[in-house]
Amino acid sequence: MTTRKETKEDQNGKIIYSLHAGYETDGDYTDAFLARPADGENLPGMILLSGMGGLTMTQREITRRYARAGFVSLSPDIMGADMPPGRADRLKAKNSLDVNDVTRRIIGGAAFLRTLPWVGEKAKIGIMGFCLGGGLALLGAARSDQFSAGVIYHQSLFPDVRELENIHCKLQCHYGTDDHSTPKDEVDAFTQALDTMDKEYECLWYENMGHSFAQVAPDADLPAERKAASDLSYDKSFEFLKRELA
Secondary structure (H helix, E strand, O other), rough: OOOOOOEEEEEEEEEEEEEEEEEEOOEEEEEEEEEEEEOOOOOOOEEEEEEOOOHHHHHHHHHHHHHHHOEEEEEOOOOOOOOOOOOOHHHHHHHHHHHHHHHHHHHHHHHHHOOOOOOOOOOOOOOEEOOHHHHOOOOHHOOOOOEEEEEEEEOOOOOOOOHHOOOOEEEEEEEEEEOOOHHHHHHHHHHHHHHHHOEEEEEEOOOOOOOOOOOOOOOOOHHHHHHHHHHHHHHHHHHHHHHHHO
């Protein structure tokens, strides 16, 4: 692991450390950001995946939020450091992504977490993703037995049904009713496939919420309705993950 910066903070009585980190998968380096509780061992680990924005400051703050909840959390930079500034160019970068290579690196992140002294070989690992990251989280869970739980937010990448068949961990999925990027008919097709394959999952809907409603920094200035929905989704996610990764 490489380390460039480490910070220690105490918020709501939870002391955490956060640092710029990285790891290798079969010799290929992946840049990342890590946050963890200051104390403890055999802690559950989490792989956290952003949308097409990559490893933004918001994603770093979400990584810290998971650490405050008790998880050793790793956000791999799935889009790379040279993200273009414009939305159209970012969409092109997203649509040109080597999904197989990125999924391999994501799975490598779970193996990396288990090498850390606060996690260990026997600890359980979960995976969470927003938008593009939600679809990649599904692929990670389908292509590896490293993950014991998955939290999916409004995936914009929908894996082939034949891949979904290989998911064996429980899923908790979050969607907004006003999301035009991940519309309800797409979600219905996804959940119908899960039902056909007898997969264990929970589907949570948030009224009047659009895409990325919860992909925000904890202290972001939001309309009250959106903040309530975002906070509720995190509470539900943490409750689910603590149960499945205990």
